[in-house]
Amino acid sequence: MTGDELGAEDRDAVLNRECFCVTLDSAGLLTAIQSEASDPDLAAALLVARPHLFAAMPVFLAEHDLKAMLDLIAAVEATAADPAYQAQVLAWAPAIARHDFGPRGAFMGYDFHLGADGPKLIEVNTNAGGAFLNAFLARAQGACCREAEDAMRAAPMAEFEAAVWEMFLSEWSSQGRTDQPRSIAIVDDRPREQYLFPEFLLAQRFFERHGVKAWIVDPGELRFADGLLQYEGETVDLVYNRLVDFALTDAGHESLHEAYIAGAVVLTPGPRNHALFADKRNLTLLSDPVAANAFKLTPDQRRSLSAVPRTVMVTAGNADELWSARKRYFFKPAGGHGGKAVYRGDKMTRGVWEEVQQGGYIAQELAAPSERRIRIDGEIKALKLDVRLYTYKGAPLLTAARVYQGQTTNFRTPGGGFAPVFVT
Numbered sequence: 001m002t003g004d005e006l007g008a009e010d011r012d013a014v015l016n017r018e019c020f021c022v023t024l025d026s027a028g029l030l031t032a033i034q035s036e037a038s039d040p041d042l043a044a045a046l047l048v049a050r051p052h053l054f055a056a057m058p059v060f061l062a063e064h065d066l067k068a069m070l071d072l073i074a075a076v077e078a079t080a081a082d083p084a085y086q087a088q089v090l091a092w093a094p095a096i097a098r099h100d101f102g103p104r105g106a107f108m109g110y111d112f113h114l115g116a117d118g119p120k121l122i123e124v125n126t127n128a129g130g131a132f133l134n135a136f137l138a139r140a141q142g143a144c145c146r147e148a149e150d151a152m153r154a155a156p157m158a159e160f161e162a163a164v165w166e167m168f169l170s171e172w173s174s175q176g177r178t179d180q181p182r183s184i185a186i187v188d189d190r191p192r193e194q195y196l197f198p199e200f201l202l203a204q205r206f207f208e209r210h211g212v213k214a215w216i217v218d219p220g221e222l223r224f225a226d227g228l229l230q231y232e233g234e235t236v237d238l239v240y241n242r243l244v245d246f247a248l249t250d251a252g253h254e255s256l257h258e259a260y261i262a263g264a265v266v267l268t269p270g271p272r273n274h275a276l277f278a279d280k281r282n283l284t285l286l287s288d289p290v291a292a293n294a295f296k297l298t299p300d301q302r303r304s305l306s307a308v309p310r311t312v313m314v315t316a317g318n319a320d321e322l323w324s325a326r327k328r329y330f331f332k333p334a335g336g337h338g339g340k341a342v343y344r345g346d347k348m349t350r351g352v353w354e355e356v357q358q359g360g361y362i363a364q365e366l367a368a369p370s371e372r373r374i375r376i377d378g379e380i381k382a383l384k385l386d387v388r389l390y391t392y393k394g395a396p397l398l399t400a401a402r403v404y405q406g407q408t409t410n411f412r413t414p415g416g417g418f419a420p421v422f423v424t
Contacts, residue, residue, distance in 0.1 A: 015060040055419035059401035075301035077394040094247040097275035102174035105273030120367035134400040181237035188242040220252035229259035283311035
């Protein structure tokens with residue numbers, strides 16, 4: 001591809017449609033991850049068993065779209081700090097979210113769809129997965145055209161690891177701790193069964209390189225005794241939380257719940273972080289210009305929030321109206337995660353609607369994803385994409401994409417999966 005072919009159309013759109021010359025060095029990626037993981041053979045076996053974890057090609061993103069995303073993230077962060085907003089979202093959050101121990105939440109994830117009128121914020125995640133994997137992925141690309149090479153050179157990868165370590169130190173000190181944690185538990189339910197378990201191995205090695213004991217732990221293996229959270233008799237100073245039980249109420253989570261309430265462990269991200277940012281009911285406020293006028297925001301921040309698709313709660317009062325207009329909406333559970341129990345209105349049956357209108361769902365106006373065309377075995381296929389910005393305190397840590405077919409993002413699409421993002 002030549003520069004002349006890029007013409008007046010946005011360079012990123014042309015590259016996403018026509019550039020097939022940037023490919024993933026799968027063998028190099030596997031070797032790099034093996035060399036970093038604390039158990040190289042296990043890491044290799046896990047990656048081989050996950051053939052659709054990494055996309056075959058990267059995604060290109062226009063610099064002006066990235067700036068719009070960062071402006072919107074800054075607006076959401078400013079909103080979340082506003083007392084009037086906090087009062088509203090904490091009113092529907094679980095009681096545990098009212099505890100404020102200081103941490104801001106490691107690895108926030110802001111997910112966007114790209115459209116002709118700019119990026120749209122689809123949702124916010126407080127324990128966004130994939131950052132460690134994507135950091136390796138961006139280094140395992142090869143390019144044969146100048147535009148791709150320029151974008152790859154511009155990818156800000158060198159600072160990732162230092163920024164992540166500073167993030168965890170900041171979370172530690174924000175709860176009044178000094179020096180640095182001596183031990184960290186990476187916690188999820190049945191962690192070895194999780195699709196992103198390879199990332200846990202990378203995170204474990206990352207912490208160990210910084211002189212910290214690190215364990216990958218099911219919460220049921222933790223004990224709270226004598227004012228300390230313990231794993232196999234050793235004190236846990238900090239928990240890197242990958243649970244989707246955001247209120248810590250599920251069976252087996254009792255020790256972590258007790259230690260958190262007692263302030264005996266630094267937990268990041270925690271229940272308050274989820275309540276302020278990731279409860280999908282919050283989108284009803286962020287997307288409502290009337291509500292935004294009640295918060296202490298600048299005019300530019302209010303304009304940025306207009307890129308949040310209009311979202312409303314599903315209630316008995318608006319159920320008939322939403323059913324009639326269902327083709328315009330996505331329906332999502334307020335406390336959902338990972339695309340589970342999410343329904344596109346034009347594909348929803350009456351039976352599903354009976355469940356949705358019982359409550360606990362939001363209706364979000366459709367913001368169609370853009371496409372990335374890829375070549376697989378000589379055949380060109382058009383896949384959907386979304387872009388995720390990993391952030392801390394509103395500052396970007398890493399930008400990545402997920403490429404997929406189907407209703408929501410998944411890791412079952414040949415040629416799809418996590419993809420690096422190159423800014424043009």
